Amino acid sequence: MGGSLNMVGYGLAAIGPGIGIGLIFAAYINGTARQPEMQSRLQPIAILGFALAEALAIIGIALAFVIKASNS
Amino acid sequence: MSDTGLVLAAEGFHAPGPIDFFLPDFTGNSWGEHGYQVLLTKASLLLVLGAVVAYLFLAMTSRRGAVVPTKSQYLGEQAYNFVRNGIAQDIIGSKEYRRYVPLLVSIFFFVMVNNLFGIVPVLTFAPFSRVSFAYGLAVLVWLIYNGVGIMHKGFGGYLKHATVPSGVPAWILPLLVPLEFLSNILIRPVTLSLRLFANMFAGHLLLILFSTGGAYLLIHATGSVVLKPAGVLAFALGVAIGFLEIVVALLQAYVFTLLTAQYISGALASEH
Numbered sequence: 519m520g521g522s523l524n525m526v527g528y529g530l531a532a533i534g535p536g537i538g539i540g541l542i543f544a545a546y547i548n549g550t551a552r553q554p555e556m557q558s559r560l561q562p563i564a565i566l567g568f569a570l571a572e573a574l575a576i577i578g579i580a581l582a583f584v585i586k587a588s589n590s
Numbered sequence: 591m592s593d594t595g596l597v598l599a600a601e602g603f604h605a606p607g608p609i610d611f612f613l614p615d616f617t618g619n620s621w622g623e624h625g626y627q628v629l630l631t632k633a634s635l636l637l638v639l640g641a642v643v644a645y646l647f648l649a650m651t652s653r654r655g656a657v658v659p660t661k662s663q664y665l666g667e668q669a670y671n672f673v674r675n676g677i678a679q680d681i682i683g684s685k686e687y688r689r690y691v692p693l694l695v696s697i698f699f700f701v702m703v704n705n706l707f708g709i710v711p712v713l714t715f716a717p718f719s720r721v722s723f724a725y726g727l728a729v730l731v732w733l734i735y736n737g738v739g740i741m742h743k744g745f746g747g748y749l750k751h752a753t754v755p756s757g758v759p760a761w762i763l764p765l766l767v768p769l770e771f772l773s774n775i776l777i778r779p780v781t782l783s784l785r786l787f788a789n790m791f792a793g794h795l796l797l798i799l800f801s802t803g804g805a806y807l808l809i810h811a812t813g814s815v816v817l818k819p820a821g822v823l824a825f826a827l828g829v830a831i832g833f834l835e836i837v838v839a840l841l842q843a844y845v846f847t848l849l850t851a852q853y854i855s856g857a858l859a860s861e862h
Contacts, residue, residue: 562680562848569845573781576788583608 524582531578538571603806606798611719611791637717640704648699673698673847681851682858690854693734698847701727701786705839708794709832716839719790721783728783731850736775739857748857774856782849789842793835800828 546564550557614620615628651666659667673695678687701718708716718724739748753770754763807821 558676559680562677565841565845565848566852569785569849573785576781576784579788579792580784 528582535575542567644699644703682855702843716790721787724783724787728779732779735853
């Protein structure tokens with residue numbers, strides 16, 4: 519039971535980074551559509567923002583497994 | 591549907607978990623009562639193989655440098671240029687970046703080849719889905735970017751540069767400095783390694799889940815008509831996720847290299 523509840527919690531925790539990553543790529547696509555010549559400048563920035571937002575989800579999955587291991 | 595769920599649970603389908611990533615070593619030792627005491631596993635062998643393959647790729651494609659490149663030379667040069675211009679030059683800046691190109695290129699190819707091992711038939715294990723390897727690589731990067739900063743600014747200067755943000759009122763500094771120290775010095779290597787690890791881990795776990803679950807549904811599961819088509823669907827999804835894994839493997843190699851360049855650039859940056 520503990521394990522599955524952990525994963526439900528992780529699913530909830532992943533909503534935030536999911537929205538964040540969506541916003542980042544929406545802005546990236548918008549910027550590229552308006553100024554296609556800026557794409558090479560925007561790409562590292564977008565990927566960097568994506569990586570930083572994703573870190574939250576990553577910490578979440580690590581904690582989900584850690585808590586499960588100590589409980590069971 | 592709850593009926594079939596009960597049937598599946600009763601007949602003992604073993605859902606994959608983190609334990610599946612602790613491979614037995616070549617003498618047959620596996621996870622036992624003493625913990626994980628092994629000599630040499632497939633994962634560590636693959637890590638060495640990854641370095642060899644990355645070296646061979648770069649050496650083969652650059653062995654005969656011709657003015658009119660052959661196909662393989664063109665491929666190698668494109669990949670090299672991507673890291674040199676797309677990552678090193680853009681992030682670190684055109685004045686300082688040359689010294690760090692070898693480091694970034696080797697990290698990129700090393701991580702990329704190792705990640706792609708997760709998809710290659712027979713090998714099918716990405717070494718970085720074991721967290722200790724990712725920790726090792728992150729510690730290397732941590733030592734390098736802190737070392738670069740200390741070399742450029744001196745120990746105290748670098749510590750001030752990394753922890754004291756400029757342009758904030760003095761009364762908030764007691765709050766900000768510990769936070770900046772935590773985020774720039776302590777948390778960075780952790781997220782850097784966990785990002786790589788968790789992506790490879792989660793992708794591989796999904797692959798295991800869909801393939802073993804699909805096999806179970808097709809062969810062993812009984813009790814409902816929908817189970818065998820569900821098994822076929824699981825296999826199809828597994829193949830789709832395999833393709834997604836290729837993208838993730840390349841993307842994570844790119845992200846790891848990009849963040850390394852970003853940290854080095856942050857350690858080098860002058861006050862403004």
